[in-house]
Structure formats: C-alpha cells, structure tokens
Amino acid sequence: MLGFLRNLSIRVVVTTTLGCFALLLAIVAGLGYGGTHIGDQALEDRTQTANRVDLLQQADMLRLKAFARLEAYGRMSLVGLVGAMDQQKQQAELQELITEAGKILADFQAMPPLAKEDGRKLLEKAAASLAEALDALDQQLQAWAKSDAITYNRLEEDMMFKRGPQISKDLAAGTTYLEAHGAQQLADYRANLTAFAIIGGVSLAVALLLLLGLRAMLMGLVVRPVGEAAEHVQRLARADLSQPIPVTSGNEIGQLLGALREMQDSLVRIVGSVRAGSGSILVGAQQIAG
Secondary structure (H helix, E strand, O other): OHHHHHOOOHHHHHHHHHHHHHHHHHHHHHHHHHHHHHHHHHHHHHHHHHHHHHHHHHHHHHHHHHHHHHHHHHHHHHOOOOOHHHHHHHHHHHHHHHHHHHHHHHHHHHOOOOOOHHHHHHHHHHHHHHHHHHHHHHHHHHHHHOOOHHHHHHHHHHHHHHHHHHHHHHHHHHHHHHHHHHHHHHHHHHHHHHHHHHHHHHHHHHHHHHHHHHHHHHHHHHHHHHHHHHHHHHHHHOOOOOOOOOOOOOOHHHHHHHHHHHHHHHHHHHHHHHHHHHHHHHHHHHHHHO
C-alpha cells in the first residue's frame, strides 16, 4: 500500500483525500437537513393527529350536550314548565349547539386524508355516523318545536338505543387508531434520528481518519523526503559527491530526487574529466621538464 502511494502523484492523493473529506462533510450536512425536515414532518403529522382527535371529541361532546338539553327541555315542556318564549330561546340555544358541532365536523372532514386506507375508512365511518346523528338530532329538535310527540319519541329512542351506541363505537375505533398512528409516527421519528446519528457519527469518524491519514502521508511522503532532498542539495553545494541519492518514489518528490541524482552523476563525470585532464597536463609537464 505504501509503495502504491509513493508512486501516486501528491496532487492526486491530496485532492482525492480532501474530496472524500468534503463528501463526508456534505453527507453529515445532508443528514442534518434531512433530520430537521423529518422532525418538522413528524411534528406536523403529530399536530394533525391531535387535531383530528380533538375535533372528533369536540363535535361529539356538543352532540351529547345538545341531546341532553333537548331531553331535559322536552320533559319540562311536557309538564308545562316551559313557556312559549322560553321554548323559543331553548330551541335557538340547541340549534346553535348543533350548528357548531356541524362546523367542527366539517373542519375535521376538510383535513388531509390519511395515507393508509384502513385508518381513512375508520375516520370516514366515524364522521359519517356523527353527521347522521347531528342530522337526526336536528330533526328531533324540529319535532319538539312542532310538538310532534310521535316523531320526537321515535328519534329519541333511535338516538338512545341505536345511534348513540354506534357513534360511541365508531368514535372509539377512530380515536384508538389515531392514537396508535401517532405513537407509530413518534417511534418512526426516533428510529430515523437514531439511524441519522449513527451514519453521521461514522461519517465524522471516517473524515477524522482521512485527515489523520493525510497528515501521516504528507509527513512520510512529502515533509521527510523534502528534508532529505534539501540535505542532498547542501552536500552538492559543498561538492560532496560521496553520498548516493536514492529515488524511492515516483511522485513529484521522486522526480526531484531523480533530478538531483542526475545532477550528481553529471558532477561526478565532470570531476572525473577534470581529474583526467589534470593528470594528462601533469604528465605532459613532467615530460617537458624531463
């Protein structure tokens, strides 16, 4: 592995390492953005779930309140305890309760539908039961206003023994599903956060290892060889040709050492030629002197 790195260009190694480091940082940043987005989505989903439960319960509470008061007012009117003026006031009060319950139910039905079909059907069934009950309650109110005892009693029994239990059953099923759905949303969000934290931690650890590896590589393949090259240059400057200059890599530092070795070889040849020429001159001078 070290031999392979020695033969690679330093520019390529540094650029690749820094590119990988930048990629890992981008991954961490992406995970942070994704975690924020998922958190916002989870908060929105939880808010919608809570709103659905709250709207259903509010509408049903107003229905029960209107039915209970209608029962009380109806019994009071039967024994003559409610005058005409009071009865009109009570009818307006009950009509306002029923209308308010209908508006809340409409707000519930206007919310975005659930993605899962089973939950969507449960909520649609609960909303339909509640809408039918409010319509029947309005008919009962009109029957009381018209003193139609037969219709009033029929609707009263229908609400008490048929519609009431069915609404309670449907609302309980829808509320239970919404609570389970909300708990699952929270569990999924926590699982995603855990996965993101693990991936982010691994990415940061790998990035740190890359930086440490880059530092070790630069120290081993650049700093130390450059120091050795400087020593060779100093020896060449002193005309010290006794130390060989090894070329241990094929990168830019190896090219520098190769150039220094060629320079050393050239100096050796020049020195040899000078010595040979000096020897010939000395021999010739001795011959002339002799």
